[in-house]
Amino acid sequence: MFKEIASAYQILGKSFFRTRAYQNASSIIGSLSSDVKSLWEESGLDSIQGLGDTTKSYLDEYFRTGHIVHFDTVKSQMPPGMFVLLDIPGIGPKTAYRLSKELGITSREDLIKACKQEAVANLTGFGEKSQSDILKSAQTPRVKKDRTLLNVAEDIALSYQKFILEDPNTVSCDFLGSLRRKASTVGDIDFSVATTNPVAVINKFVLYPQVEQVEDKGDKKASVILKTGQRVDLMTGDPASYGALLAHLTGSKLHNIALRTYAQTKGLSISEYGIKDQTDVLKTFPSEELFYKYLGLDFIPPELREDRGEIDYAKAKPLPKLIDQPDMRGDLQMHSTYSDGANTIAEMAQKGFKLEYEYLGITDHSLSLNTKTKQEILSIIKAQKHEIAQLKYSKDDFKVLLGTECNILSNGELSLSDEILQEYDYAIASIHTGFDQSKEQITQRLINAIINPSINFIAHPTGRVLLERDPYDVDWRKIFNYCIQYNKPLEINAFPSRLDLPDDLVKIAKDMGVKFVINTDAHSTVHLDYMKYGVYVARRGWCTKEEILNTLSLKGLVKILKIRNQD
């Protein structure tokens, strides 16, 4: 909606900067990891940087009434159909306006017809080439999903990177954009290459066997579409000035804008080639470290480059030392053949040992007292404990814990009694049913679990499944306060389709004082390798190892997390 109003303002000749403010609002809202309506309900949007009073009042109006009167008024002054055309790549506000105004086009189909009838090429300012480009673009079916899960994008990018590195002209090759910032989902897959022979590298780039079609190919950059549907962009740069190129293309867009605005206050102008001072002399930087240093800033890790205050922070003091994957000493949520896992407890444990963890917790889904008697459940727990006791490892400080993932039922109760829960070394609680309940109901269900002394932490707190299922409605500020009061951490679920809590809620919770555990929720030994994705989320939430409890030794963990049966 904000993007549409920006387009309309552009046509109406409103101030360029006012127009851009609407584009910025659209970018800011689009770059949030959480749903803007949830944030509105939490805090009145004050936690979002960059939205001014006007924008916030429009959002407020929208969430209260379902529409924005001012927006309706503005849009009614535009030809109908203009906004539909804005979705077509290559068509911006001016083009959309002219096509809908002068040719009466109101749909993609109209546009295709007009191109075929040569009507577009006859407009002044348009020619045959424009017409055929527009036709092609309009006929290209919308991609099924415009974003890809981070782990999928990473796998694709690693193979592609290997291919690019085969070319002797490639000095180095890096990921860029949302992929490098480790965002939970990735749009385009972006690469940069440092080279003194960009043409050779670009020629290699387009020959990758997985390429379906080459979209653009110039002297400096190229774009292709893969058979799997993703768009991949390559940007090349000279090794001597590669630092500024990396910074420019890593973004985010909002970070770049903030960085350039900051540079201006020092009389400096930043581009992907380097930094110019007031005498217009370009200074170049082979590395990003030198680039940020020249600006008087602490090096900003890519995960923090989201314009969430990182520039002010890097100016004033060193940025927090973010948690790193080697800090992780254990994994506390996974499933075995006792529930829906593919591997046995022994196999999961063996893999955890190989990952050099100090401890690992098996947390099969809880059995229900509806289908099993208490005695049956207790005997299964006994069997699991026996199986764990038989495990032997070359290092005697590796420990396998027995936990359970207990359902928070729709009526707010837990699926197991306290008496049974106490048999486990620890218990985690999570919601698997009743997703559609009201915010009050879901919040209360989570609170019930948090205040229960048998529950050690809450797993995948928002319930979202990326690209598939929205999170349920929760009063997060209230939950975070309960977590602090009852000393209960929240899980950062590392499973790539969950990544839950989302990074922006992690930052809010962290700032309030909430602690976390990062777990894979593995359903097979292979999934235990997903830990890194949870670490990325924690990094994007500004977490140091101090906020993540499973960076502690077993002894420390037992004490802080109140793990049972560990004398």
Next chain:
DNA sequence: GCCGTTTTCGGCCCGACTGTTTTCAGTCG
């Protein structure tokens, strides 16, 4: 419309690529 290390007015990120309008406008990232 937004915002503050020249702060409540006056400025606002920077460049590549493309097509067409021979010098620039539109779109994109």
